[in-house]
Amino acid sequence: MFGFGFSGIALYFASKAQNNGAYYMVIFMLQMPLLFFSNVLYATEKLPLIFGIIVKINPMTYLVAGLRTMFTQQGSFVFTRDLTIQILILFIFAIFGMSIATKAYKEIISRD
Secondary structure, three states: OHHHHHHHHHHHHHHHOOOHHHHHHHHHHHHHHHHHOOOOOOOOOOOOHHHHHHHHHOHHHHHHHHHHHHHHOOOOOOOOHHHHHHHHHHHHHHHHHHHHHHHHHHHHHHHO
16 A cells, blocks of 8 residues: 555655656655654664654555564454554555556647
């Protein structure tokens, strides 16, 4: 689901970019903060307040937390409340990404 959301955002920026270099620059500038402002590399509990807010709205945080939950469960796989919330947030992110990609695609089609 994270892949659908990020791909939709990437398609949106690709439709707005003037050339390939500009597109790759924008995607790189988007991807690095998503990585560093998430719980991928370090624990986020002791971050300053502003960074804590950014981490809470970052969809990669929920992707990593969900994967950690699934991989660390002992025995049978159970949908916990936290895992359900993480999947729901990733689903909303996927819908957001695909909706802006669809909007950009329709704009491109109507221009031609």
